[in-house]
Amino acid sequence: MKVYVLDTGYLETDKNNVVGGATMGTYSQPYVQNKWIKLPVMAILIDHPDGKILYDVGSNPEAMNGYWPKNLQEVYPLYQTKEQRLENQLALCGTKPEEIKKVIISHMHLDHAGNLDMFKHADVYVPKADFMQAQTQVRLNENPLTHGGYIKADMDVSVKQYHLVEEDFEFAKGIEIVNLPGHTPGLLGIVVHLENEGTLIFPQDCVYNSEIYGPPAKASGLLYDSLSFFKSIEKVRDLEKKYNAKVFFAHDEEFFKTIKHAPECYE
Numbered sequence: 001m002k003v004y005v006l007d008t009g010y011l012e013t014d015k016n017n018v019v020g021g022a023t024m025g026t027y028s029q030p031y032v033q034n035k036w037i038k039l040p041v042m043a044i045l046i047d048h049p050d051g052k053i054l055y056d057v058g059s060n061p062e063a064m065n066g067y068w069p070k071n072l073q074e075v076y077p078l079y080q081t082k083e084q085r086l087e088n089q090l091a092l093c094g095t096k097p098e099e100i101k102k103v104i105i106s107h108m109h110l111d112h113a114g115n116l117d118m119f120k121h122a123d124v125y126v127p128k129a130d131f132m133q134a135q136t137q138v139r140l141n142e143n144p145l146t147h148g149g150y151i152k153a154d155m156d157v158s159v160k161q162y163h164l165v166e167e168d169f170e171f172a173k174g175i176e177i178v179n180l181p182g183h184t185p186g187l188l189g190i191v192v193h194l195e196n197e198g199t200l201i202f203p204q205d206c207v208y209n210s211e212i213y214g215p216p217a218k219a220s221g222l223l224y225d226s227l228s229f230f231k232s233i234e235k236v237r238d239l240e241k242k243y244n245a246k247v248f249f250a251h252d253e254e255f256f257k258t259i260k261h262a263p264e265c266y267e
């Protein structure tokens with residue numbers, strides 16, 4: 001089994017969206033400077049003996065050309081070169097989208113579910129609570145300002161079959177799906193047990209970066225349910241200890257520089 005981290009570009013945003021209250025005024029320094037930071041966006045390709053599996057699909061390449069509403073282009077602008085488009089990252093690993101029959105989506109946000117239209121032939125595993133939330137939210141009201149981090153066009157994609165996941169289970173030999181709700185109503189992380197390089201944990205937006213992870217864990221600026229958010233972070237920490245695993249932070253610019261990117265892989 002081989003695991004490839006695909007570099008699908010990056011978002012930028014105010015740090016307060018990532019680490020809650022990152023820049024706060026105090027009595028002696030009431031006015032503080034905001035920080036505008038980069039958030040790498042990754043997808044994970046697993047070359048498994050039973051077939052290729054993709055975990056998350058990144059952002060739609062047309063995001064900044066009107067595919068995303070203006071408010072999201074302002075708050076989370078996407079930067080993506082031609083080489084960073086999902087199909088070109090897959091090509092680095094000698095893979096075509098048609099070859100991928102199983103896709104796991106951590107949650108339905110714009111930087112994780114933006115290229116589902118490449119996988120209409122696939123079985124797609126999604127966290128039930130977040131899928132229901134996303135589908136509902138984009139249909140209640142025409143106004144995209146009410147859709148949060150979900151894009152209606154992403155939610156309109158039909159696939160071979162959506163599988164609504166609520167439980168932790170062994171997805172394939174050596175790959176576990178774990179439920180990590182909090183950031184969104186439901187969120188799926190994956191735990192991958194490799195022969196040579198041990199266990200890797202991909203919690204995606206349950207753990208944005210090393211600062212959020214701590215310990216102690218910190219709240220992110222954007223979260224659906226703070227109690228389950230902190231509980232899920234501790235679940236990741238327990239898994240890290242149990243397997244002596246490596247945790248891959250979802251959107252951490254410094255961390256991202258330290259890991260292997262496709263075509264290099266973990267095996």
Ligand SMILES: [Zn+2]
Pocket residue numbers: 109111112205250251
């Ligand atoms: Zn994200």
